[in-house]
Structure formats: structure tokens, C-alpha cells
Amino acid sequence: MPCKNGKIRSVFVGCGRIAILHTEGYKNHPDAELYGVFDVDSKKAEAFAREHGIRKVYRSYGEVLEDKTVDAVEILVPHHAHCELAVQACKAKKHVSVQKPMALNLSQCDEMIAAAKENGVRLKVFENFVFYPPYQLAKKMLDEGEIGEPLSIRYKMNNGGLGSANIPAVGRKEAKLGLEKTGWEVPIGSWLWRLNDTLCGGGPLVFDDGYHKFSIIMHMMGDVEKVCAWIDCSAVLPGIYQDCPATIMWKHKQGQKYGVLDIVSSKDMYIQSKYYTCDERMEITGSRGVLWVTRCTGTMLPDVAPVLMYRDGKLHEYWDMLTDWGVSFRNCTLDFIDAIKNDREPVLSGERGREVLKFALCAIESSNKRREVFLDSYEDRKLERRKGILRIFGKR
Ligand SMILES: NC(=O)c1ccc[n+]([C@@H]2O[C@H](COP(=O)([O-])OP(=O)(O)OC[C@H]3O[C@@H](n4cnc5c(N)ncnc54)[C@H](O)[C@@H]3O)[C@@H](O)[C@H]2O)c1
Structure with a gap:
């Protein structure tokens, strides 16, 4: 469906922690404008609009959907609301970009995919890792056969707490060690729903953040047949747990x-x-060499090249690329705009986003059931009824 105003007009639904990185792709864009915002917390929406020079603040989601001049919405809210808001937007003939993970289970994905098809709009799952320039270079090198036939992938995620501004109200030891505070501030409200698995859909590390990893792994190496996982849980603060260590x-x-x-x-x-x-x-x-990407969200190894290749007895370093994680958001937004403009599938379509979610759900199922799980025979999980109050997940 072509856009109605010449320029694609997008509205952000949710003005929380991540929304700021979604503004980058609209800056000076000749074909798209970040036109409006809506957040159930109207003060947040107003402050965000002021800060970013956004024209319109909507009072309700209904008002966004009724506005015929709006072409697209970007859904930037907790996971339990992704499906409902996306389906409503499709029915109102708005193109949809929905932050990862696209939904809580596969039947929600099916509803979203069907709603987009029936209403002739684009559905994009906003997963930025595939747009991170070092990964883009690695993927190009793989596709061009630089390391021969790809044979295996190892992916490591380190999460660190010392000096982190991510964790509100945690005692600070970094000054004693001569270290600066690190990371950006994450308000407590942004963590609370993530610790409630009826709102988040799973743990913060495997289900929530893990979606990026499952996505980039499939992007690099192709579809997955079967999974076997151990997902433990450990205390972050007394009584609050996260889903790690995990080996999948x-x-x-x-x-x-x-x-x-x-x-x-x-x-x-x-x-x-x-x-x-x-x-x-x-x-x-690969059958001839090895490729490494040495960073993504953070910069643990600033003196090491972002991409390295070993082949024929030599190590090659690749430095000439942008490495700030924020760039992947700008690139991901540009893909959404281009998909609307040129009436094509976005890079992570609803169908691909569903397959990535299935990979994650199979890993969780494997850990819970203590056996390997085949993606083709995975039975979708039923959603538990919302309990209305925080249910912090702990040892199962
Ligand atoms: N790509 C990434 O790396 C990345 C990083 C962080 C978050 N995310 C994703 O972005 C989404 C938002 O995460 P966040 O960290 O910004 O969360 P957040 O809690 O900081 O912000 C969510 C915002 O949504 C608002 N909201 C809640 N329900 C709403 C509704 N029904 N309608 C309108 N507004 C509503 C809240 O008031 C809040 O301002 C999640 O899907 C999350 O997984 C992605």
C-alpha cells in the first residue's frame, strides 16, 4: 500500500528507554518523518516530543489509528502488548514495525502475519543486530566464500554489573578501582515488566535479549533443525532472578x-x-578459515579489530567500518522505510520473525523438558493468564 502524503509519516507507540535510538533513521530522511508519539504515560510522550521536535502527541492509541495521515507505527512497548497493538494497527491500514521479540508465542505471530496480509500492509520485526556493520561485513564475507563452507558458529554473551549505570540503586565500587561509570541509565520501570514473565514472555537474557542472538545466528548460518539447552537461573538482587547461566x-x-x-x-x-x-x-x-566479530552492544575489546579472519596461515584485520551499536538501529529503521516505499518485504518479515521466535521457544522448551527439541515438531505454548501483579520468576 503506497503512503498517503508523499513522505511516510510514522508514529512511535511507547517512548521508553529504547525509543531514542529509533529516532536516528528519521533524521534528515527525504522520504519519511517521525510525525507523532503516543505513550500511556502522557508526560513521557510530551517530554519525548519536546526533546526531539516531534509535531504531534496523541492522547490515545485509538486517536493514532484514526488519523488518516499516519502511514506507519513503530511499536516500542512491553512484549505482552505487541500482538494486540500490531493487529489493531494493521486493521487501521498502518504499516507496522514491532520491536523484538515479536510476540509471546507462535499463534500471536500468526495473528499478526495474517492481519498484515489481509490489510495489505508491511510487518517488520525490528531486530537491529543484523544491521550492525561488523555483522554485515561478516555476512558478506561468508556469502562470498571467504572462509569456505561455513561449518560451525560459537556465540558468546557477557553481561557485566561492575560500575553499570543500567542497574538503578546498586552500590558503586567502580570509583575505588579508578573506573568510570559505564553504560546508559535504565529506569527501574524498564526492568520491572521484564522480570514478570507474563508481561515479558520469558527471562531477560534468553527470551528477551536472546532474540537478537537467535536472529543473527539464523541470519549467518541458516535455519535450525533441533535444539538442546540448559538454562539456569541466578539472583541479580535478593529475590530477583535472571535466566542464566545458559548454554544452548x-x-x-x-x-x-x-x-x-x-x-x-x-x-x-x-x-x-x-x-x-x-x-x-x-x-x-569454515572449511578454509575462521571469522570473528569481536563486539556489538559494548566495547570490551576496543584494541582488537571488529572483524578478523584467519585463512591460509594469516590473520587479517578489518577496521574500516562504523562500530557504534546505535548505527544498527539507524540502518534497521532505514530498512523499514525502504520496505514501505518500495513495497517489498523488510529484512525480518513477520514469517522470519516467527521462525526466530520458534528457535528461542524451542531452546526454553528443551531446558524445561530436559531433552532435545525439533523445531518442526514444536507445539506452541499456551499463554498463562495474566496475574495482574508482579510474578518474579525464580527457581522452577
Ligand atoms: N533492540 C534492542 O536492542 C532493544 C533494547 C531494549 C528494548 N527493546 C525492545 O523495545 C521494547 C520496549 O522496551 P524498552 O526498554 O524501551 O521498555 P520501557 O519500559 O523503557 O518503555 C516502554 C514504554 O512503553 C509504554 N507503554 C506500555 N504499554 C503501552 C501501551 N499499551 N501503549 C503505549 N505505550 C505503552 C510505557 O509507558 C513505556 O514508556 C521491547 O519490545 C523491548 O524488548 C529492544
Whole structure:
């Protein structure tokens, strides 16, 4: 469906922690405008609009959907609301970008995909890692056969707490060690719904943040056949748990390709970051060489090249690219705008976003059931009834 005003007019639904990074792609864009915002917390929406020079603040979601001049919405709210808001937007003929993970289960994904199809609008799952320039270079090198046939992938996620501004009201030890505070401030409200698995859909590290990892792994190596996982839980603060340490293994559908994702949280580890105080490293082994991407969200290894390749006895360093994690958001937004403008599928369509979610759900199912789980025979999980109050998940 073409846009109605020449310029694509987008509205942000949700003006929380991540919304600021979604503004980048609209800056000076010749074909799109960040036209309005809506948040159930109207003060937040007003402050955000003031700060970013946004024309319109809506009083209700209904008002956004009734506005015929709006072409698209970006859904930036807690996960339990993704499906409902996306389906309503499709029915009002608005294109939809929905932040990851797209929904809580597969039947919600199906509803969203069907609503977009029936109403002739685009549905994009906003997953920014695939747009991070070092990953984009690594993917190009893989596709061009630089390391031969890809055989295995290892993905490491480090989460660190020392000196982190992400964690409100935590005692600060970093000054004693001569370290600056690191990371951006994350308000307590932004964490609370994540610790309630009926609102978040799962734990903060495997289900929520893990979606990025499942997405980039499939992007690099293709579809997954079966998964086997151990997902433990550990206390962040007394009575509050997160879903790690976690080790997840899988086999890809094509050929003899395997992978491992290893998530660990270290409370006394200092991680340099402008954003969340975590960082990632990826290693892909091919039939002729090895590729490494040495950073993403943070910058634990600033003196190491963002992309490295070992081949024929030599190590090659690749430095010439943007490495700020924020750039991946701008690139991801540009994909949404271009998909609308040129009436094409976005990079993570509803269908692909559903497959990524299935990978995550199978990992969780494998850990819960203590056995390997095949993606093709996975039975969708039923959603538990919302309890209305915080239910902090702990040892199961
Ligand atoms: N790509 C990434 O790396 C990344 C990072 C952080 C968050 N996210 C995703 O972005 C989304 C938002 O996360 P966040 O950290 O900004 O959360 P947040 O809690 O900081 O902000 C959510 C905002 O949504 C508002 N809200 C809640 N329900 C609403 C509704 N029904 N209608 C309108 N507004 C509503 C809240 O008032 C709040 O301002 C989530 O899907 C999350 O997983 C992605």
C-alpha cells in the first residue's frame, strides 16, 4: 500500500528507554518523518516530543489509528502488548514495525502475519543486530566464500554489573578501582515488566535479549533443525532472578552445521559500553578459515579489530567500518522505510520473525523438558493468564 502524503509519516507507540535510538533513521530522511508519539504515560510522550521536535502527541492509541495521515507505527512497548497493538494497527491500514521479540508465542505471530496480509500492509520485526556493520561485513564475507563452507558458529554473551549505570540503586565500587561509570541509565520501570514473565514472555537474557542472538545466528548460518539447552537461573538482587547461566546448542537444517550460544552474567565484571553493559563475540569456522566479530552492544575489546579472519596461515584485520551499536538501529529503521516505499518485504518479515521466535521457544522448551527439541515438531505454548501483579520468576 503506497503512503498517503508523499513522505511516510510514522508514529512511535511507547517512548521508553529504547525509543531514542529509533529516532536516528528519521533524521534528515527525504522520504519519511517521525510525525507523532503516543505513550500511556502522557508526560513521557510530551517530554519525548519536546526533546526531539516531534509535531504531534496523541492522547490515545485509538486517536493514532484514526488519523488518516499516519502511514506507519513503530511499536516500542512491553512484549505482552505487541500482538494486540500490531493487529489493531494493521486493521487501521498502518504499516507496522514491532520491536523484538515479536510476540509471546507462535499463534500471536500468526495473528499478526495474517492481519498484515489481509490489510495489505508491511510487518517488520525490528531486530537491529543484523544491521550492525561488523555483522554485515561478516555476512558478506561468508556469502562470498571467504572462509569456505561455513561449518560451525560459537556465540558468546557477557553481561557485566561492575560500575553499570543500567542497574538503578546498586552500590558503586567502580570509583575505588579508578573506573568510570559505564553504560546508559535504565529506569527501574524498564526492568520491572521484564522480570514478570507474563508481561515479558520469558527471562531477560534468553527470551528477551536472546532474540537478537537467535536472529543473527539464523541470519549467518541458516535455519535450525533441533535444539538442546540448559538454562539456569541466578539472583541479580535478593529475590530477583535472571535466566542464566545458559548454554544452548543446535544443529542447522542444511548439512552438518552446529552451533553453541553461551550466556553468562558476571556481577563484578566491568564492561565498557554506551548502552547496556553487555557485549558479544561471534566465531564462525569454515572449511578454509575462521571469522570473528569481536563486539556489538559494548566495547570490551576496543584494541582488537571488529572483524578478523584467519585463512591460509594469516590473520587479517578489518577496521574500516562504523562500530557504534546505535548505527544498527539507524540502518534497521532505514530498512523499514525502504520496505514501505518500495513495497517489498523488510529484512525480518513477520514469517522470519516467527521462525526466530520458534528457535528461542524451542531452546526454553528443551531446558524445561530436559531433552532435545525439533523445531518442526514444536507445539506452541499456551499463554498463562495474566496475574495482574508482579510474578518474579525464580527457581522452577
Ligand atoms: N533492540 C534492542 O536492542 C532493544 C533494547 C531494549 C528494548 N527493546 C525492545 O523495545 C521494547 C520496549 O522496551 P524498552 O526498554 O524501551 O521498555 P520501557 O519500559 O523503557 O518503555 C516502554 C514504554 O512503553 C509504554 N507503554 C506500555 N504499554 C503501552 C501501551 N499499551 N501503549 C503505549 N505505550 C505503552 C510505557 O509507558 C513505556 O514508556 C521491547 O519490545 C523491548 O524488548 C529492544
